[in-house]
Amino acid sequence: MSSTPAWLTVTLREVETKIRDRAFIISTLITVLLIVGAIVLTSFLANRTSNYSVAAADQLSQQVLQQAQQRQGEDVELSIAQPNASDAQSQLAEGELDAILSSDGADGFIVQGREEIPSALSSLLSSSAQEVMTAQLLQSSGLDPALLPDADLLRVELLEGDAERNSMIQAMAFIFSFLFYMAALLFGMPIANSVIEEKQNRVVEILASAIKLRELLAGKILGNIILAVGQLLIFLGVGLAAAWLSPVEIPFLGVVSQVATWFVVFFLAGFLVLAGFWAALGALAARTEDLQQSSGPVVTLLVGILFVGLYAKGTVLVIASYIPIVSSVAMPIRLLTGNVPWWEPALSLLVVVAFSWAVLIFAEKIYRRAVMHTGGALTLRKALKLED
Structure with a gap:
């Protein structure tokens, strides 16, 4: 018998299946080319003299x-x-x-x-x-x-930062929010679809006889986390490398590079929460159509996070940076200002990690009780009444 832990086998299977998917490879390469092309075009236009x-x-x-x-x-x-x-x-x-x-x-x-x-x-x-x-x-x-008075009599001063830094913050807020939104959908939804597929085909009953359901769920979540974080690192790495190599000096690039590290960490914590949600929704559903109906609250939450990242300011952004999942976008945006003490991101990260741990425990409980049920879609209340 193989000495490889069961959860690791499932994790490797999830990763291997995805990286062999031609559509996944092509979409990743296209996105990388778009990132490089956008930075090159921006540099060209910025350096162009008419x-x-x-x-x-x-x-x-x-x-x-x-x-x-x-x-x-x-x-x-x-x-x-x-x-x-x-x-x-x-x-x-x-x-x-x-x-x-x-x-x-x-x-x-x-x-x-x-x-x-x-x-x-x-x-x-x-x-x-x-x-x-x-x-x-x-x-x-x-x-x-x-x-005559000098033509440039007006000098702009802002209470918080300067115009150039605020423009950078707005641009990075869009990038952080959009990356989190897309990754949560592209790698979160497959967790639910995979659970439903195994449930419909009765494959989960065969797997349950070989490994624990807890390990099966852990492997699915870890596999998609590796894929999501890996793709995110590729996008951020390529974008930052292209920006550093650009002939046009890009202001605050050092700050962006540091905050990008924080964003990856917060993204990981936030994605763990969403992965638990998707796994529970997949276990409760009996068909893909059921998931389309029950996933509405999660999709709405993701849209809300996107809007917070794009439009939240001042006190609203500060409060959002301590709300689990939302903080995955809000806190990195605040860090771009350079006026946030070190303990605030540390505290925010501690809150979202504790919340993700609680969500994963609850999701694992729902998964174990509902994934073997084949009599139709379940509500959360009915799933909690089922026995393991």
């Missing part, structure tokens, strides 16, 4: 273009072309010029383009023209334009 070649039709327009060159940012680069009037029109028609700027003789300007004028170029020329005309008006009145 180059515009503009000609001036008169001296005043030339001053505006020179002012625009001084105001151009990292995303816009302006070059001033020097063709004569006839050549400028032909170059514009052939696409060698992006625009021609000319004064309309009434304190205004006209920008000619071939098919369209990019908004970034139009905005730059408009603000530059306003500055040039304002300076001329002041000079004609005997005032020094240098005495």
Whole structure:
């Protein structure tokens, strides 16, 4: 007889069956490619500079273009072309010029383009023209334009963090929430389906004669946990590696990497709770159709967690970070702010681990009593009245 524990045999069977599934492999690879592609595309767009070649039709327009060159940012680069009037029109028609700027003789300007004028170029020329005309008006009145207030008078200060960090938190909140939601469905639902399939085919009766039902359930849960956490680590690892290797510097990447570790730990604790729920639902059901009806509360809970991760702020987020399962998303999001003392995630993790232990004990009790019942779907109350 094999010396391998029965629960480990079941665990290895669950993992081996899944990793041999072509659909699972393809979906994982596609997701990895999408993650890498999204980061590469973001880096490319962030590092991309739009180059515009503009000609001036008169001296005043030339001053505006020179002012625009001084105001151009990292995303816009302006070059001033020097063709004569006839050549400028032909170059514009052939696409060698992006625009021609000319004064309309009434304190205004006209920008000619071939098919369209990019908004970034139009905005730059408009603000530059306003500055040039304002300076001329002041000079004609005997005032020094240098005495004008600086254009950037408004400075933004936030009580909690800064705009850049808040943007990072919003992006990571979406990623954490979505990963938890998808993993809970993709790896939680198969636990219930597997239980129902073995129950319908009476395979569980054969297995029960060889191993304990407790070990069978443990193997199913552990197998899917390994798969879920393994896939999560792949996604996070690939995403972080691509971000570190990106030519564009991504702010707060070190903070994200640290919090990602916490997220994996909280994900594991939260998934244990959901795995217990799915196993109990599978044991109570007699057919797949029964599961579709009884799984509503769990799916609603997952949607609620998703919305908490996306929209919860302030006190609501603090409270949510101590509620089991919800804390799997809420606490990592709070940790991104960098203002959470170490004991808070430790306490939150202790709460969700204790809760998951209680749920698994209860789910195992329901599983043992209901999985051998073949007379139709059971309610929770009826299952508790059954004998082991």
